[in-house]
Amino acid sequence: MITGLLFVQAVVFGILSAIIASNKNRSAGGWGALGLLFGLFGFIAAIAVGEAEDDARSSRRRSSQQKSSSSERRQTSPRREKQSPAQDFDPDEYRKKCLMCAEYIKLEARVCCHCGHEFSEKEVEQQIEKAKEMMRDDKSNEERGE
Incomplete structure (x- = not known):
């Protein structure tokens, strides 16, 4: 019972970490794995990390x-x-x-x-x-x- 609950918690934190990382233009798979392995700590790290600029958006901003x-x-x-x-x-x-x-x-x-x-x-x-x-x-x- 406890093992199942811990597994569900790990999956939930993995999914939430992946969603947050994806919204910040980061690797959803990598951050999802961190959330899965480290649970709440991986989720907090995904929230704390800054947004990554993609090349197209940063070049548009500079060109303007x-x-x-x-x-x-x-x-x-x-x-x-x-x-x-x-x-x-x-x-x-x-x-x-x-x-x-x-x-x-x-x-x-x-x-x-x-x-x-x-x-x-x-x-x-x-x-x-x-x-x-x-x-x-x-x-x-x-x-x-x-």
Whole structure:
């Protein structure tokens, strides 16, 4: 009787932990297992842990805060913010807008993967230089506290 009650309690805390973790964009399976194994303590941990930001939502929030030009927009990943400003320029963390279909593609791309529009080598180099300049401006603004 007591064993059955403890098992039901563990399952209930596992399910509740999974639901709370899922609502916070965390792994429902992992937190459900913690709730199942540790019961009330796993449930409390699931409540106490903060919300994890997914990449799409955090990039939308950053892009709304940044000024975007008509032909180019910079999008960074969360790990880029944690790096020191002395890090080198990483073109994989920047995107450009295709002039034909208005979809964002990698900065170094010569051909749009959505519509097939081809960019000249000169255009690509100019866009890379422009992104580097924007990065330098952002760093100098951060250093000045703007």
